[in-house]
Amino acid sequence: MEHTTSINKQLKSFFTEIGDLSYFTIRYFKEVIKPPFEFKELLHQCYNMGNRSLLLVGITGFIIGLVLTLQTRPTLMEFGAVSWMPSMVGISIVREIGPIITALVCAGRIGSGIGAELGSMRVTEQIDAMEVSGTNPFKFLVVTRVLAVTLMLPLLVIFGDALALFGSFLVENVKGNVSFTLYFNQVFNSLEFGDIIPATIKTFFFGLAIGIVGCYKGYYSTKGTAGVGKAANSAVVFTSLLLFIIDFIAVFIADIFYEL
Amino acid sequence: MNENADISEREIVLKIKDLHKSFGDNHVLNGFNLELHQGESLVIMGKSGSGKSVMIKCLVGLMEADSGTISVMKHDITKLDREALDILRADIGFLFQGSALYDSMSVRENLEFPLRRHSKKFKKDTDTESMIIEALENVGLANAIDLMPSELSGGMKRRVALARTLILQPKIILYDEPTSGLDPITAKEIIILMQSIQKKYNTSSLIITHDVDCARVISDRMILLIDGIDYAEGTFKELSASKDPKVKAFFKQ
Numbered sequence: 001m002e003h004t005t006s007i008n009k010q011l012k013s014f015f016t017e018i019g020d021l022s023y024f025t026i027r028y029f030k031e032v033i034k035p036p037f038e039f040k041e042l043l044h045q046c047y048n049m050g051n052r053s054l055l056l057v058g059i060t061g062f063i064i065g066l067v068l069t070l071q072t073r074p075t076l077m078e079f080g081a082v083s084w085m086p087s088m089v090g091i092s093i094v095r096e097i098g099p100i101i102t103a104l105v106c107a108g109r110i111g112s113g114i115g116a117e118l119g120s121m122r123v124t125e126q127i128d129a130m131e132v133s134g135t136n137p138f139k140f141l142v143v144t145r146v147l148a149v150t151l152m153l154p155l156l157v158i159f160g161d162a163l164a165l166f167g168s169f170l171v172e173n174v175k176g177n178v179s180f181t182l183y184f185n186q187v188f189n190s191l192e193f194g195d196i197i198p199a200t201i202k203t204f205f206f207g208l209a210i211g212i213v214g215c216y217k218g219y220y221s222t223k224g225t226a227g228v229g230k231a232a233n234s235a236v237v238f239t240s241l242l243l244f245i246i247d248f249i250a251v252f253i254a255d256i257f258y259e260l
Numbered sequence: 261m262n263e264n265a266d267i268s269e270r271e272i273v274l275k276i277k278d279l280h281k282s283f284g285d286n287h288v289l290n291g292f293n294l295e296l297h298q299g300e301s302l303v304i305m306g307k308s309g310s311g312k313s314v315m316i317k318c319l320v321g322l323m324e325a326d327s328g329t330i331s332v333m334k335h336d337i338t339k340l341d342r343e344a345l346d347i348l349r350a351d352i353g354f355l356f357q358g359s360a361l362y363d364s365m366s367v368r369e370n371l372e373f374p375l376r377r378h379s380k381k382f383k384k385d386t387d388t389e390s391m392i393i394e395a396l397e398n399v400g401l402a403n404a405i406d407l408m409p410s411e412l413s414g415g416m417k418r419r420v421a422l423a424r425t426l427i428l429q430p431k432i433i434l435y436d437e438p439t440s441g442l443d444p445i446t447a448k449e450i451i452i453l454m455q456s457i458q459k460k461y462n463t464s465s466l467i468i469t470h471d472v473d474c475a476r477v478i479s480d481r482m483i484l485l486i487d488g489i490d491y492a493e494g495t496f497k498e499l500s501a502s503k504d505p506k507v508k509a510f511f512k513q
Binding site: 117120121124125126128129130131132133134135136 | 317320321322342346347349350352354356357358360361362363364373374377378424428
């Protein structure tokens with residue numbers, strides 16, 4: 001009986017959270033189109049999130065490219081298909097690995113950052129101070145941050161993809177003496193619009209999810225400094241889960257279009 | 261006494277009538293009332309968790325009251341839309357308990373922030389830089405203009421927060437525990453500063469505190485918030501001489 005009550009409580013809390021998050025998202029879409037627009041803060045956030053994530057995304061992408069090529073090479077050699085390496089790496093990086101890995105890295109770097117920042121602003125009454133000074137804190141803090149991640153994530157994914165392909169090329173160059181032109185010619189010959197467009201579109205949704213969840217967790221953070229840590233942590237956990245769900249839906253929809 | 265009689269005849273700038281606020285089964289405010297007159301210093305005292313901060317947050321629209329009316333300069337804030345409330349907020353300064361300075365902004369940017377929002381309140385040729393410097397000079401911190409909040413001590417943060425409150429030239433200033441967390445010397449400095457600001461700008465002040473020394477020095481009148489209502493009202497002298505055990509408990513320190 002006690003067990004059932006506990007499950008009921010957890011289910012209720014889960015659905016309440018989903019409802020609140022949905023309301024938060026709807027409010028974001030309402031506020032994003034309403035003036036005044038905080039361009040200066042938006043640019044500041046774009047710089048903060050984009051520029052400061054470049055190194056992390058770049059290194060991660062580069063290593064993914066290296067490792068993927070190193071680990072796939074022996075298997076392809078066994079089948080005499082090593083010449084397919086650039087095509088295989090190109091498609092897998094652009095379609096799936098690049099976007100999801102970059103989004104996961106950004107969920108850790110940006111999502112937790114937003115959760116912690118807004119959470120600490122909430123518990124130190126900075127958000128209340130903003131409201132009292134006549135500023136709409138949702139517009140100034142949430143709209144700018146969500147929009148900045150949504151706009152920056154596709155660019156970061158392109159950057160991460162480029163470095164992953166470069167990492168893969170380095171392995172091919174060292175191990176198989178493949179030239180830069182030959183490698184990238186093969187990569188681009190194998191890629192179609194159908195690979196690039198859906199992959200790019202889904203990164204906007206990844207960015208939106210990272211921003212919305214990070215802001216939501218931070219904006220409604222409670223229980224003092226412990227709440228700030230919890231906000232940052234749950235922002236990463238919840239976003240990561242959401243990224244895989246969005247990815248599944250995106251792949252599913254893209255697949256329907258392929259079949260048509 | 262004559263001065264107090266004079267204050268009570270002045271215009272009422274803030275009026276709370278029959279304010280109720282509950283959180284679930286916890287009834288925090290059970291019909292609280294107050295009137296604040298022009299140029300008056302009204303101190304609200306109450307135990308921790310008695311609903312002082314809830315009351316002050318309802319007053320600026322940070323929380324929604326369950327029932328009752330809150331009239332600020334003849335505007336019922338419970339009926340104002342967001343835009344009208346924001347305009348009215350330019351006339352209400354709020355000094356937060358923990359200063360609430362924006363961590364990511366310098367002292368200059370902290371003071372600039374409310375000015376950008378309320379630019380319509382001032383003439384077009386108003387020099388914001390000189391307004392910022394004047395506000396900082398009022399609190400004796402003009403040389404801290406380019407520092408970040410993390411580089412300031414607790415007392416300095418409270419002074420900068422006071423300067424930020426002052427910059428919009430509010431008619432009413434709400435102080436939420438202005439001396440809490442400060443050493444006695446810094447607390448005294450803050451109290452002196454509050455008095456000098458009130459004199460200089462003729463503002464009305466509503467001060468929430470449980471610091472008896474602060475109440476004694478700064479109050480024209482006091483209200484004791486007990487059991488969610490305005491339990492007792494009077495000057496510091498009157499209340500400290502009260503024989504009511506609930507009132508007496510506040511002054512036994």
